[in-house]
Amino acid sequence: MLSLFNTAKKILKSFFTDNLFNLNDILSEYKINALIKAIDKGVKKDVDKVINSVNKEVRGELKKKYNQFVKRGVFQVSPNIQKYKIEDLKPDYKKELAKRTQVCLSYITTQDRQTVEEIKNRVLNFATTPHIVKDLNELESDFFNNVLPEKTNKNYKSDKWQKMIIRDQQHKLVSNMTYITAMKNNAIGFIWKNRKDIRVVGNPAGMYPQGNEMHNNHWQREGRLYLFRDSKAIRQGLIKKTKDVQYADEIEDGIPGIPINCRCTMRLIYRLYEIPAEYKNIITKKGLEYS
Structure with a gap:
């Protein structure tokens, strides 16, 4: 070029x-x-x-x-x-x-x-x-x-x-x-996926062990669930936000791939049964009956 x-x-x-x-x-x-x-x-x-x-x-x-x-x-x-x-x-x-x-x-x-x-x-x-x-x-x-x-x-x-x-x-x-x-x-949310290599920001043994305001610690976000604020599941009362999860629009430096040189990706969650076991507490009584 x-x-x-x-x-x-x-x-x-x-x-x-x-x-x-x-x-x-x-x-x-x-x-x-x-x-x-x-x-x-x-x-x-x-x-x-x-x-x-x-x-x-x-x-x-x-x-x-x-x-x-x-x-x-x-x-x-x-x-x-x-x-x-x-x-x-x-x-x-x-x-x-x-x-x-x-x-x-x-x-x-x-x-x-x-x-x-x-x-x-x-x-x-x-x-x-x-x-x-x-x-x-x-x-x-x-x-x-x-x-x-x-x-x-x-x-x-x-x-x-x-x-x-x-x-x-x-x-x-x-x-x-x-x-x-x-x-x-109508996705419910997503699971954060990083590359699990030495270039991931926040990896203690990697090239960039410390995050910053522009590119936070993405090593710690691996496997975390984030919800879409206006999802159909929330509007219908099937799930609720808890202290264990954030809305996607609350992530300080943006969703995966948006911070500069971020190589992280999302695995989208559409159904209640796809929610990881450690986050099942976000499913409401109505949601349990629905599923």
Whole structure:
């Protein structure tokens, strides 16, 4: 996948590899302005090509996730759903696919442009900051260490950051299609399922043992039941909320798949007998008689 950042980086490198800069030029405001203009010109030239590349990648990856969900994923989160109902849900699924696609494209292109602007500002700052006189190679090294931010060095050398945004939107797409499935089929609630690996936030032996406001401890949520506030079962008085359960809309950082980079999923609950044994106390007397 192409990016405007790669265009800017290529132009920066060319000013050195093509011997367009010497030792004094790196610190010359006139030459630096010429470099800025070259970056702007290169970005303007490449913008359509970059957008088309991003567009193709984003649409392809999100459509792939959509197809996986429709063919297999929906039956994993909702094992008892009948196949004919999937056709009824597809119009809503497709709306969500279109929404996630637009959000993903916007995030990637906005971040790309912001990064280029950040690089240009760092180029200008470098030219106006005093430097110890060094040879060209040392000064060139200082130049790139200052101009390319630390996060850029780590995440923007390739399309890693773009793929991270796509993966995040894929998780949100699956989460929202699961929620659509739940609402359209009168689900009672869901069981929280995490990946049970070292990347799960909150895993004491994992990479992220501590949660935060943006991404809570999802390790502790494994197997927990969450209820949908306006479910038919609640309206009919078949179940009740207890201190042991939360409503889905009370979860601080959102349902599975919604927090940034959350890979958790929901297993939907439709019938009273599907409620785990440890949560049977939410079934009312009426519910016991009904079941």
